[in-house]
Amino acid sequence: METKPVNGKFELIKVPFGNADLQPYISGVTLSFHYGKHLQAYVNNLNAALPGSGFEGFSLEDIVRKAEGGVFNNAGQILNHNLYFTQFAAPESCQPAPTGKLLVAIEAQFGSFEAFQKEFVAKGVSLFGSGWVWLSANTEGKLLITQEPNAGNPIRKGLRPLLTFDVWEHAYYLDYQNRRADQLNDLWKIVNWRVIEERYA
Ligand code: MN
Numbered sequence: 001m002e003t004k005p006v007n008g009k010f011e012l013i014k015v016p017f018g019n020a021d022l023q024p025y026i027s028g029v030t031l032s033f034h035y036g037k038h039l040q041a042y043v044n045n046l047n048a049a050l051p052g053s054g055f056e057g058f059s060l061e062d063i064v065r066k067a068e069g070g071v072f073n074n075a076g077q078i079l080n081h082n083l084y085f086t087q088f089a090a091p092e093s094c095q096p097a098p099t100g101k102l103l104v105a106i107e108a109q110f111g112s113f114e115a116f117q118k119e120f121v122a123k124g125v126s127l128f129g130s131g132w133v134w135l136s137a138n139t140e141g142k143l144l145i146t147q148e149p150n151a152g153n154p155i156r157k158g159l160r161p162l163l164t165f166d167v168w169e170h171a172y173y174l175d176y177q178n179r180r181a182d183q184l185n186d187l188w189k190i191v192n193w194r195v196i197e198e199r200y201a
Helices: 028-049 060-066 067-087 100-112 113-125 180-190 193-200
Strands: 131-137 143-149 160-166
Touching: 028 067, 028 100, 060 067, 067 160, 067 193, 100 131, 100 193, 113 131, 113 143, 113 180, 160 193
Parallel strands: none
Antiparallel strands: 131 143, 131 160
């Protein structure tokens, strides 16, 4: 399902958890800045840049596929954060691993769920500077892990994004300072695999 503007504007997405529900892995303070300030700013910036850009009325996904420059950067960051925030849930309500077709595909591609987690975190840790690590599916349903710098999203390469960890410092610095690997390893505790399974279905 693509994200359409309402009366010419994109809106800040609603998240399926309370401000303190992801603690201690994402604190309420981090959430208030990351979601309430950073994501809100990308939404405001895109809405301000849309008139006259040629992308009025386009879905968010189509803007990310086709735009360049500031319009792409802000649209990409909105789509990336929408996928990021909506994949989480309070730790007590999360399953430790996916099931069904997604688990079968992960085991076929990476050998085991644990091997997949290790490779995903390693690719997040080794990404130089700001960006995102992604699990995506290609048109045949085959899974792959990719690194995207800055506002990059795998839909620009024809892939379907399933899971992402944000490795911009604003995502973790208040809680984990320079310990990016610790943050990424802890994020597994709040991944809502039901959401990722639906994205893969
Ligand atoms: Mn971010």
